[in-house]
Amino acid sequence: MMNLSILLQAAAGQSQWSGIIMMVVIVAIFYFFMIRPQQKRQKEIQKAREALKVGDKVITAGGIYGKIKEIGDVYMVIEIANGVNIQIDKTSVFASSEDAKQK
CATH class of the missing domain: 1.20.5 (Single alpha-helices involved in coiled-coils or other helix-helix interfaces)
Known part of the structure; x- marks a missing residue:
């Protein structure tokens, strides 16, 4: 036991x-x-x-293609069409459109 x-x-x-x-x-x-x-x-x-620098073409996380017009501390202004600018958060930039085309 x-x-x-x-x-x-x-x-x-x-x-x-x-x-x-x-x-x-x-x-x-x-x-x-x-x-x-x-x-x-x-x-x-x-x-x-x-x-990234001014003039680079980028893609946002939402799928918007644009060209960087201004870069701030936490934001970017991108031009999505002639004269149409939007301000986005830097973290929402997914990739440079040149990099995306190569993949």
Whole structure:
């Protein structure tokens, strides 16, 4: 009877460690396949936004094509047609239209 309880306790302890190891493995897989690539993409997008200058053609997150007329701290003014300017948040610029055509 004593040996059976010792074996059950040992098995419970071993399964507890395997559960913890399994959780660590799942978190590592999630990080390397989901979080890390997303962070890289965000850094690339941020670099591309910082490299934009007046006169560049861009695409907004809403799909509006335009040409940059003015760049402020947190906004941009883009011309979407002759004499039609809109002010947008810098973060809503999706890509340079030259970059989008290459992809």
